[in-house]
Amino acid sequence: MTTPPARAARPAPRPADSRAALLFTRLTSRITDRLLGTALAVAACDPPAALHASVPVRVLVLGAAMAAWWAAPMVDARPVLASARWRTLAARRRTTLLPAAAIAVAAASGPPVWLVVCIAALLPAYLLVTDPWTAGVTAPPGHPKATPALAAAAATAVVLLAAEAPVAGTSWARLPASLAIAATALCLVLALRGRGFRRQTS
Numbered sequence: 001m002t003t004p005p006a007r008a009a010r011p012a013p014r015p016a017d018s019r020a021a022l023l024f025t026r027l028t029s030r031i032t033d034r035l036l037g038t039a040l041a042v043a044a045c046d047p048p049a050a051l052h053a054s055v056p057v058r059v060l061v062l063g064a065a066m067a068a069w070w071a072a073p074m075v076d077a078r079p080v081l082a083s084a085r086w087r088t089l090a091a092r093r094r095t096t097l098l099p100a101a102a103i104a105v106a107a108a109s110g111p112p113v114w115l116v117v118c119i120a121a122l123l124p125a126y127l128l129v130t131d132p133w134t135a136g137v138t139a140p141p142g143h144p145k146a147t148p149a150l151a152a153a154a155a156t157a158v159v160l161l162a163a164e165a166p167v168a169g170t171s172w173a174r175l176p177a178s179l180a181i182a183a184t185a186l187c188l189v190l191a192l193r194g195r196g197f198r199r200q201t202s
């Protein structure tokens with residue numbers, strides 16, 4: 001008479017303290033990424049003006065800071081499409097969506113010049129720190145480190161100079177603004193598609 005095979009023991013459920021510790025570890029990892037991303041998001045919301053705004057506006061700024069703290073860490077992993085839902089894709093591309101949303105908020109809030117300079121410095125710093133092809137373990141061997149930094153600084157300077165061009169009071173100001181928005185959207189799409197293609201072929 002044969003005995004039936006023993007069933008595999010189910011893993012014991014994690015205690016509440018270990019889950020809390022895991023959550024705390026996740027929320028405190030990659031502190032540099034989180035600090036730069038949160039600073040970028042808060043600066044884009046024009047904090048000096050938000051301090052004197054209504055309570056709902058302050059709550060929105062606080063929510064933006066909390067969302068940036070969660071979304072800021074670099075996603076350094078191979079592209080595995082687990083789901084095509086927009087939530088999964090947004091979580092996968094959050095390090096691209098965060099700076100794009102911050103720039104959109106800054107453009108809508110119209111911060112002072114000194115804060116624009118801060119945003120212009122925080123943006124390339126955050127992008128370089130969270131770029132897997134520059135600082136990640138999946139970066140190609142021998143990838144130059146100075147070239148992306150110089151390119152990001154040059155691109156930021158060009159965009160900053162273009163943003164300060166005295167065309168706001170002219171009748172054709174909407175034309176360069178529309179072209180700038182279209183070019184930004186095109187560059188964002190090309191960056192996402194190009195990065196995915198390079199990862200798949202690596």
